[in-house]
Amino acid sequence: MNNEADNTIETRARCECKDCIIRALIFEHIHSDQVFDLCRNKREAFYKKGEVIVSEGMEIHDLIYVREGLVKYYKQVSPIKTQIISISRAYEFTSLLSIFSEKQYIHSIAAIEDTRVCMITLEQLKKMVLENSRFALGLLEKMSKAADNVIQTFTTINQKHLRGRIAFILLHFANEIYKSETYNLPVSRKEIAELIGMTTENVIRIMSEFRKEKIIRINGKQIEITDIPRLNLISTHG
């Protein structure tokens, strides 16, 4: 980062990978020349809210990581039913989930907010793993964490009644995603239903109940949680 040949420094100054916050997480153990390599080979892409990034069944060519925005991982479980596996934001590595074990995607990914992603090919990624075992260890940690999160969320939600699920997910958006008790829901009521395993009608019904009980305020997509303790209680108890 200091005592390198000038031309290199200059080249790298133009490489945004060097300082990409993502690097600090997954790529913390990367060598300088690997960063350079990465920078030349990575591709960037932008997706508008609603656009599909990858579809179930497509061949996995790349590691796709979210630099900015919000995406959903989902699966068509029947002709009429979709299951959302996870909603994840930048710096989370849900995208690590099956890229090392499957040839084709077993779920789809779509942007639910405007999203910028970077992609590096699996060959490149594997090359980096083979060349740098500290990087490999970092990947193991990230993948472990990502899987734990998904499994943890599943088991938590499964235990709860519908009111508890809604409470949980509203708090999840407030605490984990937006860090604020006021936010614009990035997903439709239908998508919430697909995420926590219930019907759209009941999502709406229960959100209305919460509104009537003065726990939240609703204005279309905008949610304001006015009684956090109460909502916490409903989430943990039920």
Add this chain to the structure above:
Amino acid sequence: MNNEADNTIETRARCECKDCIIRALIFEHIHSDQVFDLCRNKREAFYKKGEVIVSEGMEIHDLIYVREGLVKYYKQVSPIKTQIISISRAYEFTSLLSIFSEKQYIHSIAAIEDTRVCMITLEQLKKMVLENSRFALGLLEKMSKAADNVIQTFTTINQKHLRGRIAFILLHFANEIYKSETYNLPVSRKEIAELIGMTTENVIRIMSEFRKEKIIRINGKQIEITDIPRLNLISTHG
């Protein structure tokens, strides 16, 4: 494996790790001297059916892999409710699940059949990762697969009604675990309930229904699936 010094060969002949079938899976990319290392440092343990191997909250010191038997991963989700995350047999690496991301176990592991496990410390494992990046890549693949399996099973079961869940799990034991349509259930009715998210009473009720409909025969713990096509239909449809 051939052109090594005699003493080494002799030493290794006494090392069962060398030929442990596990090695062929997770440890396929391991160097000979790493095997020797592994062999000296690994510990073996035996657990009788019902014994707890690790408890939620304990510090994670080791990678524990099942050499023989059957174990369940489970979580106490409330004072009165247990959720079984996964039932896994030898050569499956469910044990990889959170060892790289957590300090303490977030679920417990117990033997549901007599089980023999090997343990190597996390330090040793990490050392092996750092020394041998092909091994690291192997671990990434195994962990990815293990996580996929759990998540896949969860989403599959969640979609189904109770009859479908029972059908699914009975077929799962037949196809994946025992490779036979006749087998002794290693788990109680209660544990099946904890695995597929329903009450014990309904597990029994529906198994009785299947018996009356001549889809299975039941004799205590022994199950014989007599109408596989029918059971498949119930599993996939409902």
Add this chain to the structure above:
DNA sequence: CGCGGCTTTGATGTTCATCAAGTAAAGTGG
């Protein structure tokens, strides 16, 4: 401006958990 998708509310029916109660099996201590 009209069509399709999203949202909302109410009424109805199904699925499933809970409760109750009894039998069988399996472990426990004298």
Add this chain to the structure above:
DNA sequence: CCACTTTACTTGATGAACATCAAAGCCGCG
């Protein structure tokens, strides 16, 4: 080895939780 306790299994009846159906208002978009 037998009385005793506990744990697993089983069936039926009831009610609660939830999905489904139906109908209508809303909004964005071609």
